[in-house]
Each structure stands twice: as structure tokens, then as C-alpha cells.
Amino acid sequence: xxxxxxxxxxxxxxxxxxxxxxxxxxxxxxxxxxxxxxxxxxxxxxxxxxxxxxxxxxxxxxxxxxxxxxxxxxxxxxxxxxxxxxxxxxxxxxxxxxxxxxxxxxxxxxxxxxxxxxxxxxxxxxxxxxxxxxxxxxxxxxxxxxxxxxxxxxxxxxxxxxxxxxxxxxxxxxxxxxxxxxxxxxxxxxxxxxxxxxxxxxxxxxxxxxxxxxxxxxxxxxxxxxxxxxxxxxxxxxxxxxxxxxxxxxxxxxxxxxxxxxxxxxxxxxxxxxxxxxxxxxxxxxxxxxxxxxxxxxxxxxxxxxxxxxxxxxxxxxxxxxxxxxxxxxxxxxxxxxxxxxxxxxxxxxxxxxxxxxxxxxxxxxxxxxxxxxxxxxxxxxxxxxxxxxxxxxxxxxxxxxxxxxxxxxxxxxxxxxxxxxxxxxxxxxxxxxxxxxxxxxxxxxxxxxxxxxxxxxxxxx
Amino acid sequence: xxxxxxxxxxxxxxxxxxxxxxxxxxxxxxxxxxxxxxxxxxxxxxxxxxxxxxxxxxxxxxxxxxxxxxxxxxxxxxxxxxxxxxxxxxxxxxxxxxxxxxxxxxxxxxxxxxxxxxxxxxxxxxxxxxxxxxxxxxxxxxxxxxxxxxxxxxxxxxxxxxxxxxxxxxxxxxxxxxxxxxxxxxxxxxxxxxxxxxxxxxxxxxxxxxxxxxxxxxxxxxxxxxxxxxxxxxxxxxxxxxxxxxxxxxxxxxxxxxxxxxxxxxxxxxxxxxxxxxxxxxxxxxxxxxxxxxxxxxxxxxxxxxxxxxxxxxxxxxxxxxxxxxxxxxxxxxxxxxxxxxxxxxxxxxxxx
Numbered sequence: 001x002x003x004x005x006x007x008x009x010x011x012x013x014x015x016x017x018x019x020x021x022x023x024x025x026x027x028x029x030x031x032x033x034x035x036x037x038x039x040x041x042x043x044x045x046x047x048x049x050x051x052x053x054x055x056x057x058x059x060x061x062x063x064x065x066x067x068x069x070x071x072x073x074x075x076x077x078x079x080x081x082x083x084x085x086x087x088x089x090x091x092x093x094x095x096x097x098x099x100x101x102x103x104x105x106x107x108x109x110x111x112x113x114x115x116x117x118x119x120x121x122x123x124x125x126x127x128x129x130x131x132x133x134x135x136x137x138x139x140x141x142x143x144x145x146x147x148x149x150x151x152x153x154x155x156x157x158x159x160x161x162x163x164x165x166x167x168x169x170x171x172x173x174x175x176x177x178x179x180x181x182x183x184x185x186x187x188x189x190x191x192x193x194x195x196x197x198x199x200x201x202x203x204x205x206x207x208x209x210x211x212x213x214x215x216x217x218x219x220x221x222x223x224x225x226x227x228x229x230x231x232x233x234x235x236x237x238x239x240x241x242x243x244x245x246x247x248x249x250x251x252x253x254x255x256x257x258x259x260x261x262x263x264x265x266x267x268x269x270x271x272x273x274x275x276x277x278x279x280x281x282x283x284x285x286x287x288x289x290x291x292x293x294x295x296x297x298x299x300x301x302x303x304x305x306x307x308x309x310x311x312x313x314x315x316x317x318x319x320x321x322x323x324x325x326x327x328x329x330x331x332x333x334x335x336x337x338x339x340x341x342x343x344x345x346x347x348x349x350x351x352x353x354x355x356x357x358x359x360x361x362x363x364x365x366x367x368x369x370x371x372x373x374x375x376x377x378x379x380x381x382x383x384x385x386x387x388x389x390x391x392x393x394x395x396x397x398x399x400x401x402x403x404x405x406x407x408x409x410x411x412x413x414x415x416x417x418x419x420x421x422x423x424x425x426x427x428x429x430x431x432x433x434x435x436x437x438x439x440x441x442x443x444x445x446x447x448x449x450x451x452x453x454x455x456x457x458x459x460x461x462x
Numbered sequence: 463x464x465x466x467x468x469x470x471x472x473x474x475x476x477x478x479x480x481x482x483x484x485x486x487x488x489x490x491x492x493x494x495x496x497x498x499x500x501x502x503x504x505x506x507x508x509x510x511x512x513x514x515x516x517x518x519x520x521x522x523x524x525x526x527x528x529x530x531x532x533x534x535x536x537x538x539x540x541x542x543x544x545x546x547x548x549x550x551x552x553x554x555x556x557x558x559x560x561x562x563x564x565x566x567x568x569x570x571x572x573x574x575x576x577x578x579x580x581x582x583x584x585x586x587x588x589x590x591x592x593x594x595x596x597x598x599x600x601x602x603x604x605x606x607x608x609x610x611x612x613x614x615x616x617x618x619x620x621x622x623x624x625x626x627x628x629x630x631x632x633x634x635x636x637x638x639x640x641x642x643x644x645x646x647x648x649x650x651x652x653x654x655x656x657x658x659x660x661x662x663x664x665x666x667x668x669x670x671x672x673x674x675x676x677x678x679x680x681x682x683x684x685x686x687x688x689x690x691x692x693x694x695x696x697x698x699x700x701x702x703x704x705x706x707x708x709x710x711x712x713x714x715x716x717x718x719x720x721x722x723x724x725x726x727x728x729x730x731x732x733x734x735x736x737x738x739x740x741x742x743x744x745x746x747x748x749x750x751x752x753x754x755x756x757x758x759x760x761x762x763x764x765x766x767x768x769x770x771x772x773x774x775x776x777x778x779x780x781x782x783x784x785x786x787x788x789x790x791x792x793x794x795x796x797x798x799x800x801x802x803x804x805x806x807x808x809x810x811x812x813x814x815x
Contacts, residue, residue: 108629110631112629112630113630273784274781275783275784277735278735278783278786279736280766280786283767283769284781284783287501287775287782290501314650317506333631336632339634340636
């Protein structure tokens with residue numbers, strides 16, 4: 001009798017799992033591409049001359065009125081034979097060999113949206129390039145860095161052992177970069193990240209800076225300052241508490257925010273940290289509550305961010321405290337996991353607008369069947385195009401159809417990028433690796449609505 | 463045969479006692495200096511205590527699976543964390559469906575019952591499959607073999623769920639009826655917390671009743687005492703083991719539902735940390751002992767919730783909440799030093815060691 005009972009229960013369990021797996025909610029690709037026609041998105045109404053610059057976010061969102069002043073690409077002339085004289089070597093491609101560009105992004109786990117979105121951006125860039133650079137097809141594959149230091153280490157080791165790789169698009173998270181960058185830099189690659197924002201990574205005096213590293217994402221010196229400006233001047237709040245999760249990204253962003261907030265005249269009531277894997281935030285929120293802050297700033301990731309959003313509402317003294325995160329919490333999964341408590345939660349994130357971006361979003365929707373799930377697809381698109389331009393500038397073809405890409409020359413070419421017209425603005429790279437031209441905005445979540453709405457700076461609100 | 467105290471006490475004993483006293487002193491000193499700071503209002507302490515009790519209740523239900531299986535098979539079922547994860551992960555789709563149809567807020571009690579039944583059913587089913595596929599063929603193998611199998615099965619289940627449902631997190635829809643609260647001494651006591659504590663206590667009573675006062679519970683205790691003798695007395699040992707796994711699985715499924723009331727996010731790796739805590743609670747209370755596991759879980763839940771702020775704030779340690787696991791495990795080590803069998807643990811006989 002018990003055998004039969006156990007059989008029945010087991011069968012029920014399997015049936016339950018199969019049914020659940022077939023349920024429509026299991027996949028996010030339900031939105032048909034026809035739902036969001038490209039024409040539905042109005043072109044930006046912000047001419048660059050009509051607005052006054054704010055104290056912090058000085059650069060403007062690019063529009064079509066900016067004349068392209070890009071340095072034209074002059075490809076190298078074909079030579080009969082080529083001897084590599086580059087100090088860190090060359091990549092030699094036979095006449096039919098593909099150009100190998102790899103990614104190191106967080107494409108699974110809690111922060112899968114971050115890396116998947118960047119990868120989608122690169123895939124569109126490859127489509128736009130016709131799948132080819134200088135007549136060689138583009139081979140695009142890579143490793144999952146899981147948004148963690150150990151994931152970045154493992155993925156970096158795998159990529160560094162492949163000498164055919166010319167450049168790496170990545171990483172997604174700053175902690176991944178800190179672990180992977182020593183390996184990738186030593187292997188001679190150009191690394192260009194679409195979403196690393198920790199200031200250390202492009203600080204020439206920091207031990208976390210490695211040559212060959214670039215990024216199209218903003219430096220958090222801008223993001224932290226913009227967040228402090230928003231909280232102090234726009235919201236008019238004077239007391240804030242900060243929480244980080246020990247990651248390079250969160251701890252540096254919290255530090256920049258705190259320094260700027262104090263400089264403006266505000267008070268940091270508590271600066272504390274949480275374990276990114278914990279679910280019970282009651283003790284940390286209790287210690288935050290002792291300072292009675294007006295706002296809690298926690299630029300961390302999922303799922304810990306969602307638990308703070310949930311539990312802050314039920315902590316005595318924090319029922320009406322405003323909550324704010326940063327671009328790490330700009331993801332549909334924040335809305336899905338935080339449910340109704342997400343109402344009013346704010347995040348800072350770059351603003352990307354303009355007709356070129358609208359055309360890009362239309363391509364994205366047509367190719368992937370859904371609205372962009374994050375913000376860094378545009379940065380990834382630009383990252384790929386910067387690398388492609390640099391390759392086209394330095395690669396030396398030979399008359400038999402082979403192609404030589406000198407590695408140090410490629411790094412220099414990326415660093416020399418000037419007035420590159422990208423989706424995210426007019427980009428100019430420096431030797432330290434920063435290419436971004438950031439405009440930071442603040443977005444507010446509403447329950448059941450994605451993406452969140454832009455609330456600051458008011459001049460960009462459509 | 464009486465020896466003097468000099469002969470009975472070794473250097474190791476003194477060393478351990480000194481460690482224990484130092485830790486106890488630090489805890490007392492930290493507590494006093496925290497209370498003298500008057501940083502936290504009484505309502506915060508009350509709130510933390512209630513949250514700790516709710517968390518402890520969830521740990522207790524998970525710990526049941528560990529402790530009952532250990533009682534009967536003398537093995538640690540490390541795949542129990544995935545048994546715990548599978549129930550609420552599957553039931554999230556039921557909850558989403560109920561929320562979409564509006565049933566969840568119109569008939570909260572019936573809806574919660576449906577979610578709980580689905581979750582318990584799936585968890586029990588997974589536990590039974592585990593027993594049948596992974597453990598029964600290895601019943602007479604050396605002790606380490608089923609342990610390694612359990613770890614393998616745990617990974618297999620985790621990645622099966624990742625493959626079936628994806629690697630993202632899913633949020634449980636909020637139940638409006640549970641978001642109401644009563645105000646007691648300036649603290650909001652949420653219905654969620656009351657439901658979790660009451661649900662956990664009720665489930666514990668049911669489990670305790672089954673083990674103590676039913677025929678099959680008597681048989682379970684007999685198998686736990688001596689498998690061969692029980693078999694000779696006409697007890698079908700296989701049936702008892704299957705029943706135990708099913709019961710442990712169902713209680714893990716119930717724990718899963720209560721856990722999602724507290725932390726309404728599910729993902730495929732959600733089982734690991736609460737289950738490690740529950741296993742700790744089972745050892746703390748004395749593994750193999752049902753009331754012990756309950757007691758251990760409540761103590762652990764309270765320590766985690768109240769401990770960091772109470773013991774460490776006064777010592778001036780920054781971000782005390784980062785150290786809550788350290789506190790819980792230091793207490794575990796202390797208790798095992800002074801009572802190796804756990805708080806309510808039975809004497810470990812040669813057969814069980």
C-alpha cells in the first residue's frame with residue numbers, strides 16, 4: 001500500500017514539475033515584437049543648446065544634431081610579408097580564419113539580465129557590421145563570469161588560455177574585473193567593459209588597474225556624485241544611511257556617495273554592509289533604523305537588494321524611509337522579485353536617448369522579441385564598435401589574404417579613440433581606460449511596470 | 463575507583479573551559495554595553511525577537527527532515543536542501559496563477575492551503591524519489607557512500623530546477639490579508655509572522671504526535687532503536703523508511719511555503735543556506751531528537767536575529783549583521799564542547815556513533 005502511495009505521490013510531483021515548466025510565466029519571451037513598433041518611441045525633445053548644465057552631470061545626451069566629428073578610419077595597406085614587431089605579440093589570421101572576439105559577462109544567476117543584455121547589444125553590433133571585419137567573419141563566444149570574483153577568475157583563466165582571442169567584451173561586474181583583468185591583460189587582450197563602474201579600475205595609480213582595460217560604462221565617481229546631488233538638492237533630504245555588500249562596485253559607490261553627500265552638507269547616519277547571500281536583513285535594518293535616516297542608499301545586487309526592499313517596510317522606524325539603489329538594481333527581476341514593495345524604489349542609471357538609440361531598440365525588439373532588459377546594451381554596442389574601429393585601423397593585411405593584428409598597437413588605437421559617435425554619446429577614450437561620456441539619471445519603479453520611469457534630471461523627462 | 467580532580471581534568475579541558483569563559487564574558491560585556499548605549503528602542507528588540515521566532519520556526523520544520531532521517535538511517539541527507547527548494551519553487555507558479563485570477567486576495571485561506579498542499583506534495587515526492595533512486599540501492603553500502611550520493615543528488619536536483627525554471631529569481635505575489643498588522647507596544651506585529659510561527663508550531667505538534675502516538679510512529683521509533691530487531695518483530699523497514707522520507711519531505715515543503723511568506727523570492731539555489739542552518743539547529747538540539755531540533759532551531763533563529771545587534775554593537779564592531787553566522791556557529795561550537803550530544807541529545811551508543 002505504501003509502495004503504491006509513494007508511486008502516486010512521485011507521479012504527482014513529476015506532473016507538477018512538468019506542468020510548472022510548461023506554464024507561460026516560465027519564459028520571459030512572451031512579448032511579440034509587433035507590440036512595440038519603432039515609430040511608437042518619439043524622438044528626443046532635448047536639443048543640446050536648450051538646457052543648462054547641472055553641477056554634476058555636465059555632459060549632455062547626444063542627439064542627431066551633433067555633427068559627427070569622428071576621425072576617419074584609414075586601414076593599413078596590404079604588404080607582401082609581415083614580421084611581427086609588436087612588444088606583446090600579434091594575432092595571425094589565415095585567409096579564412098575568423099576574428100575571435102570573446103565575452104566575459106554574467107549571463108546566468110541572479111544578475112543574468114546585466115550580462116545577457118550586454119551580449120545582446122554586441123550581437124546587434126555584429127549584425128550591423130555585416131558579421132565581418134576586414135573580410136574576416138567575426139567569431140563571438142565567451143564565458144559566464146557570474147558577477148562574482150571567483151566566477152571572473154575561472155572565466156578569465158579559460159579565456160586567457162586561448163591565443164586566438166583579439167579582444168574581450170566584459171566584464172559585467174567590477175568584482176569579476178578585479179579577478180579576471182590580471183589574466184586577460186597578461187594574455188595581451190584588449191578588454192572593454194560595458195558595465196564596470198568601480199573607479200579603481202581606471203585609476204592609473206590603483207593596483208586594480210591593468211593595461212589593455214577600457215570601459216564604455218560611466219565611472220562611479222559620476223554616478224555617486226549624481227546620486228548625492230539628487231538626494232540632497234532634488235529630494236531635499238539631509239540624512240542618509242548606506243549599505244554595501246562587500247563587492248568592489250558597491251563599496252566604492254557607497255564611498256563616493258558618502259563623501260559627496262557630506263560635502264554637500266548632509267549626514268551619513270550609518271554606513272554598514274550586508275552579506276550578498278543572506279536573506280534575513282532584520283538585524284542590519286535594525287541598526288540602520290537607530291540613526292532615523294530619511295533615505296537608505298544600497299547600490300547592491302539581486303537578490304539581497306530585493307530582500308532589503310521587502311524588509312525595510314516592516315522594520316520599526318523605517319516604514320516611510322525612502323530607498324535608493326544604483327544601476328546594479330536596474331533590472332526587470334527587481335520588479336518581479338520585490339512585487340508590490342517596489343513602489344517608489346529609486347535607482348540611478350545612465351540616460352541613453354536619441355533617434356539612433358530608438359532605431360537600436362527597434363532592432364533589439366525585432367531580434368530578441370522583448371524590450372531591453374537592462375541599460376548596458378547600448379554601452380556594449382559602443383564597446384564593440386570601438387574595438388572594431390581600432391582593429392580596422394591597426395590590422396595589417398598581407399597580399400595572400402592573411403591578417404596580422406598587433407596587440408599593443410590595438411591597445412594604443414583604442415586609447416586614441418576620439419569623438420566616436422556612439423549610442424551613449426560622443427566618446428573619447430583615455431590612457432587610463434575611461435571612454436564614457438556619462439549622463440546619470442534617477443529612475444523610479446512602480447509596481448508591475450517595467451522599465452522604471454525617469455524622474456531626474458527633469459530636463460530629460462519626455 | 464574515585465580519582466582526584468587533578469587526575470580527571472586534563473589540560474585540554476582547562477583550555478576549552480578558558481575559551482568558553484572568554485566567549486561568555488565577551489557576550490555578557492557586549493550585551494551590557496549595548497544596553498547602556500540605549501541605541502535601540504524596546505520596539506526594535508520586540509520586532510527582532512518576533513522575526514527570530516518566525517525564522518526559527520522555519521528552521522525547525524526543515525530540521526525535522528534531517529533529524530528523522532538520521533534517527534532511522536543514521537545518515538545525513540544532504541540533498542534535503544533541494545527537497546526544501548523544490549516545493550516552494552514549484553508552488554510559485556500556483557501562487558502566480560491564483561494571484562492573476564484574483565483568488566489569492568479573495569480567498570486567502572483556501573489559496574494558502576492550495577499553495578501549501580502543492581509545495582508539500584512536490585517536496586514529499588522529491589524526497590521519495592531520492593530515497594528510492596539514490597539511497598535504497600545503497601542501504602548496505604559503507605556509510606560514506608550514501609553521503610557522497612546525497613551531495614551528488616543535491617547538485618543534480620539544483621541544476622534540474624535551473625534547467626526547468628531558469629536561473630533567475632521569482633517573486634511570490636503578496637497576500638494582502640497577511641500584510642495587515644497589530645500594534646503591540648509600539649511594534650507592528652504582522653500577520654505573516656503570526657501565521658509563520660503558528661504554522662510551524664502546528665506542524666511540529668502534528669509531527670511530534672505522529673512519532674509519539676501513532677502505530678507507524680511507534681514503528682519508526684522501533685526501527686530507529688534497532689533495525690534488525692524491528693524487522694524480526696514484523697515491521698516492514700522499507701515502508702517505515704519511505705514514510706519517514708515522505709514525512710520529512712512534506713515538512714520541508716511546508717517550511718518552504720512559510721519561508722516564502724517571510725522572504726518572498728525563490729531561486730534554484732535558495733535551499734542551501736537555510737538548510738545548512740537547519741542542519742546546525744538539528745545538531746544543536748541533538749540530532750535524532752524531534753523536540754531537540756525544534757528547540758535548537760528556535761535558539762538559532764533568535765541568535766541570528768537578535769544576536770548581532772545585542773552582542774556586538776556595544777563592542778564597537780562595525781556592520782555586526784555580517785557576523786550573524788559567526789555568532790550562530792560559535793554558539794554551536796560552545797554547546798558541542800560542553801554537551802557533545804546537543805541540548806536534548808540522547809546518549810550516542812556504539813551502534814549510532
